[in-house]
Amino acid sequence: MEYKSGMASGSGRKGRKSARIGVVLLILVIxxxxxxxxxxxxxxxxxxxxxxxxxxxxxxxxxxxxxKPHFYSLVLEKNGKxxxxxxxxxxxxxxxxxxxxxxxxxxxxFGGGVAVDIEGIGGKDVFRKLLKGIDLVDRAVLTGRGGVxxxxxxxxxxxxxxRGEPIAAIPIRIQITPQDWLRYARSSGNQKxxxxxxxxxxxxxxxxxxxxxxxxxxxxxxxxxxxxxAQYQEILALKPNDTAVLSELAKCYLKxxxxxxxxxxxxxxxxANPKDDAALADMALAWGHLGNWKKAIAAYEDSLKTxxxxxxVMFKLGExxxxxxxxxxxxxxxxxxxxxxxxxxxxxxxxASVTLKLGHYDDAIRWHREVLKRQPKNAAAYANLGLAYxxxxxxxxxxxxxxxxxxxxxxDPVVHFNLATAYEKAKKEPEAVREYQKVLExxxxxxxxxxxxxxxxxxxxxxxxxxxxxxxxxKMSPRKAxxxxxxxxxxxxxxxxxQSAANYEQAIRYGAKDPHLRQSLALSYSQTxxxxxxxxxxxxxxxxxxxxxxxxxxxxxxxxxxxYDKGIRIYKKLIALNPKKAAGYASVAYAxxxxxxxxxxxxxxxxxxxxxxxxxEVYVNLGAAYEKKGLFQEALKAYTTAYELNPDSATAAxxxxxxxxxxxxxxx
Numbered sequence: 001m002e003y004k005s006g007m008a009s010g011s012g013r014k015g016r017k018s019a020r021i022g023v024v025l026l027i028l029v030i031x032x033x034x035x036x037x038x039x040x041x042x043x044x045x046x047x048x049x050x051x052x053x054x055x056x057x058x059x060x061x062x063x064x065x066x067x068k069p070h071f072y073s074l075v076l077e078k079n080g081k082x083x084x085x086x087x088x089x090x091x092x093x094x095x096x097x098x099x100x101x102x103x104x105x106x107x108x109x110f111g112g113g114v115a116v117d118i119e120g121i122g123g124k125d126v127f128r129k130l131l132k133g134i135d136l137v138d139r140a141v142l143t144g145r146g147g148v149x150x151x152x153x154x155x156x157x158x159x160x161x162x163r164g165e166p167i168a169a170i171p172i173r174i175q176i177t178p179q180d181w182l183r184y185a186r187s188s189g190n191q192k193x194x195x196x197x198x199x200x201x202x203x204x205x206x207x208x209x210x211x212x213x214x215x216x217x218x219x220x221x222x223x224x225x226x227x228x229x230a231q232y233q234e235i236l237a238l239k240p241n242d243t244a245v246l247s248e249l250a251k252c253y254l255k256x257x258x259x260x261x262x263x264x265x266x267x268x269x270x271x272a273n274p275k276d277d278a279a280l281a282d283m284a285l286a287w288g289h290l291g292n293w294k295k296a297i298a299a300y301e302d303s304l305k306t307x308x309x310x311x312x313v314m315f316k317l318g319e320x321x322x323x324x325x326x327x328x329x330x331x332x333x334x335x336x337x338x339x340x341x342x343x344x345x346x347x348x349x350x351x352a353s354v355t356l357k358l359g360h361y362d363d364a365i366r367w368h369r370e371v372l373k374r375q376p377k378n379a380a381a382y383a384n385l386g387l388a389y390x391x392x393x394x395x396x397x398x399x400x401x402x403x404x405x406x407x408x409x410x411x412d413p414v415v416h417f418n419l420a421t422a423y424e425k426a427k428k429e430p431e432a433v434r435e436y437q438k439v440l441e442x443x444x445x446x447x448x449x450x451x452x453x454x455x456x457x458x459x460x461x462x463x464x465x466x467x468x469x470x471x472x473x474x475k476m477s478p479r480k481a482x483x484x485x486x487x488x489x490x491x492x493x494x495x496x497x498x499q500s501a502a503n504y505e506q507a508i509r510y511g512a513k514d515p516h517l518r519q520s521l522a523l524s525y526s527q528t529x530x531x532x533x534x535x536x537x538x539x540x541x542x543x544x545x546x547x548x549x550x551x552x553x554x555x556x557x558x559x560x561x562x563x564y565d566k567g568i569r570i571y572k573k574l575i576a577l578n579p580k581k582a583a584g585y586a587s588v589a590y591a592x593x594x595x596x597x598x599x600x601x602x603x604x605x606x607x608x609x610x611x612x613x614x615x616x617e618v619y620v621n622l623g624a625a626y627e628k629k630g631l632f633q634e635a636l637k638a639y640t641t642a643y644e645l646n647p648d649s650a651t652a653a654x655x656x657x658x659x660x661x662x663x664x665x666x667x668x
Contacts, residue, residue, distance in 0.1 A: 055107070062107040069107035071160045071168035074116070076101050087168045091158060094175050097133030101126060104160065106167070113163040118172070119156060133174075140174045141197075176204075191222045209235045213245065220248075225256040241272040243279070250282045254289075262286040277307040284316065293324045311337045315347055318354075327358045345374050349381070356384055364388040379409035383418070390422060398422045413442040417449055429456060447476035451483060463490040481512040488520065497527035515541060519553070531561055548574060555587065564595040582612035586621070593625060601625045616646035623655060632662040 058070040073086045078099040085091055093099075101116050104127065108114050115125040121135040136156060158170040198215040202208065216231035232249040235242060246269035253262035266283035269276050284299030300317040304310060318333030334351035337344055352367035368385040371378055386401035402419040406412070420435030436453035439446055454469035470487045474480065484507035491500035501524035504517055518541055525534035538554040551574050558567035568591045575584040589604035605622040609615065623638035636659035643652035 058107050068165065068167055069114075069162050072105040074101055074105065074158070074160070074170070075103035085158070085170050087170060090171045090173050092173045092175060093133040093136050095134050095137045098130060099133070100128060100130050101158070102128065106160070106162070108162060115161050117159045117161065119159075136172065136174050137176055141176065191218055194218050195222070207238060209238055209242070209245075213248070216248065216252075220252055220255070225252050228252050229256070243269050243273045243276055246272065247276070247278055247282065250279065250286075254282060254285060257289075259286040259289045275306050277303040277310065277313070280306065281310075281313050281316065284313075284320070288316075288320060288323070293320050296320045297324070309336075309340060311340045311344070311347075314340075315344075315350070318350065322350075322354060322357075327354050330354050331358065345371070348374065349378075352381065353384060356388055359391070361388045361392050365392075377408055379405045379412065379415075382408065383412070383415045386415075386418060386422070390418075390425075395422055395426050399426065411442060413439045413446060413449075416442065417446070417452075420449070420452065424452075424456070429460070432456060445476060447473045451477075451480075454483075454486070458486055458490060461493070463493045466490050467494070479510045481507045481510040484510065485512055485514070485517055488517070488524070492520065492524060497524045500524045501528060501530075515545060519550070522553075526557070531557070535561065542570075546573065546577070548577060551577070552587075555591075559591060559594065562594075564591050567591045568595070580611050582608040582610075582615060582618070584608075585611070586615070586618050589618075589625075590621065593621070598625045598628045602629075614645055616642040616649055616652070619645065620649060620651050620655075623652075623659075627655075627659070630666075632659050632666060635659050636663065 055070075055072070061067045062069045071087060073084050076083050076085060076091070076099055078097055082102070104111060104114055104116060106114050114127075116127045117124055118126055118131065118136070119139075121131060121139065123129075140156065156172040156174060158172060159166055160168040160170075195215065195218055198211055198218070201211045202215065205211070212231050212235050216228045216235070219225070219228035219231060229249065229252045232245055232252060235245045236249070239245065246265055250262045250265040250269065253259070253265060263283055263286045266279045266286065269279035270283070273279070280299050280303035284296045284303065287293070287296035287299060297317065297320045300313055300320060303313050304317065307313070314333045314337045318330040318337070321327070321330035321333065331351060331354050334347050334354065337347045338351065341347070348367065348371050352364060352371050355367055356364035358364075365385060365388045368381050368388065371381040372385070375381065382401045382405035386398045386405065389395075389401060390398035399419065399422045402415055402422060405415045406419065409415070416435050416439045420432045420439065423429075423432035423435060433453060433456055436449045436456070439449040440453070443449070450469045450473040454466045454473060457463070457466035457469065467487065467490050470483050470490065474483045474487065477483065484503045488500045488503035488507060491497075491503060501521055504521035504524060507517060508521070518537055522534045522537035522541070525531070525537060535554070535557050538550065538557055542550045542554050551570050555567045555570035555574070558564070558570065568588055571584060571587040571591060575581075575588065578584060585604045585608035589601045589608060592598075592600040592604060602622065602625045605618055605625060608618050609622070612618070619638045619642035623635040623642065626632070626635035626638060636656060639652045639655040639659060642649050643656060646652070
């Protein structure tokens with residue numbers, strides 16, 4: 001508090017005032033010098049005095065002036081050792097630390113109303129409570145707040161309050177190590193979280209190959225094969241001949257379809273460890289995917305030399321033998337696996353299948369029955385059992401097992417098809433038709449079913465039903481000659497010669513060799529007015545195989561086209577083939593008659609009668625030839641003989657009186 005006095009005057013007063021100022025300045029200089037000397041000679045004591053004086057001032061401010069109390073320090077025991085911390089310090093915490101705040105120094109006498117809080121752990125006041133670093137570490141990880149694993153304080157602090165109002169804070173640096181991230185990754189069931197934790201652990205220690213292997217394994221199981229490969233490659237850059245990592249990398253390449261890379265890595269692994277049977281097995285698997293079964297088999301065999309009796313490798317070797325057609329060796333491998341692992345159902349299935357392929361039907365039946373004991377609802381086993389019975393000619397059992405397969409899997413078109421063929425063998429046409437129709441419901445573009453169903457209609461002469469099925473089948477199998485052949489015949493039966501000819505042509509184009517097909521085509525040509533093409537076809541056929549039927553057909557074609565000389569030539573060939581057959585001579589005579597040569601006509605009719613003297617038709621025709629020449633007496637004789645041979649011959653009966661009249665007229 002300042003006080004004011006009355007005003008002085010005169011120079012005396014001024015002098016006295018100047019003297020007082022000088023004295024004060026001198027005292028200040030002396031005090032300053034003493035203070036500096038004390039600070040230099042006794043610094044700790046000086047600071048203590050200053051701090052004490054400061055605390056006195058602060059206490060006065062808190063008690064008298066009702067201001068906030070000041071925080072000076074706290075004593076904290078960590079892992080059995082005491083530490084004094086002020087607001088200017090940083091408190092470091094690790095995962096394994098345990099600590100307790102033992103003392104808090106403030107302006108508040110006896111500490112009433114003073115509390116310490118750490119966000120998220122220990123409640124509102126942690127004074128004199130045992131605290132664990134793991135709680136802070138876990139909270140920092142889960143919240144993702146700053147300061148984690150860095151050389152600076154984060155968002156966490158020891159917060160000192162008085163009656164709920166903050167008065168100070170000591171920053172906390174939470175130190176998270178790679179081992180902490182690894183611990184969190186192991187405890188988490190979420191792959192994304194695990195990946196993130198492991199990536200952070202690697203960021204803190206990039207040469208930790210174990211953590212990288214864990215991360216790569218998680219990537220692989222999560223389907224992130226490319227990331228897994230990258231991690232394994234990083235490990236190999238640090239440890240080039242780590243056989244375990246090489247093996248895992250090979251599996252990654254296999255999973256991603258990079259089979260050449262898988263082979264390269266497994267070769268490297270085998271060089272590092274020639275007895276690495278797993279690497280040899282992976283190498284074999286890669287060769288198999290590339291279709292090189294010879295090398296696959298060699299690698300599987302080498303793997304088994306290193307580790308004999310490995311059932312998984314024996315099974316894969318059996319599959320490789322199957323791929324190369326070595327079915328007997330495949331069966332041997334499957335049997336060995338079953339000796340080692342009798343309950344391996346998939347191996348029993350494979351053995352049953354391979355015995356069926358081998359044609360060992362009794363063994364196939366026995367093994368498929370064994371499979372069905374283990375897997376009563378295995379539709380494929382019933383289907384294969386049906387095949388085995390069918391191959392033995394046991395159609396009833398074949399049908400029975402196909403039907404059981406269909407009960408379990410009604411949507412399998414292959415089994416329906418096999419059942420249809422079994423019904424065909426059993427002469428159960430309606431059932432076969434029904435099953436083929438079922439196949440086409442399930443698989444409308446199945447050309448085999450269309451063809452087989454068409455065949456059933458064809459055999460039953462239901463040509464109008466067969467034709468559309470054949471038409472669909474031939475669209476999917478456009479080079480199948482047999483379908484075109486049947487289509488041609490069906491159209492012919494339906495009186496559609498143009499379509500018949502078109503399909504016969506396609507059948508020939510795609511390799512049909514049946515000569516009857518060409519005869520049918522020639523007939524279709526004839527029916528559609530393509531006489532030239534018809535004759536050409538007959539000529540070709542007759543040149544290749546001059547049968548009596550073909551020569552007769554060709555000669556008849558010539559006669560229809562009035563090519564009499566060609567017709568006569570063919571008929572004479574027929575005579576040469578059968579010189580004692582009267583019909584050949586009669587045909588030549590008929591041709592000469594059409595040509596207008598009655599003399600040769602009479603000649604050949606007479607030759608015909610030498611080999612068949614009882615053919616009334618020839619006598620009638622001979623009579624007509626004589627009549628043309630005006631030889632009525634000879635004509636009468638021929639007609640009379642014809643009538644005697646066949647009194648029902650109207651022509652002979654009519655011609656006899658006519659000839660008698662002409663003879664009388666001729667005489668007159």
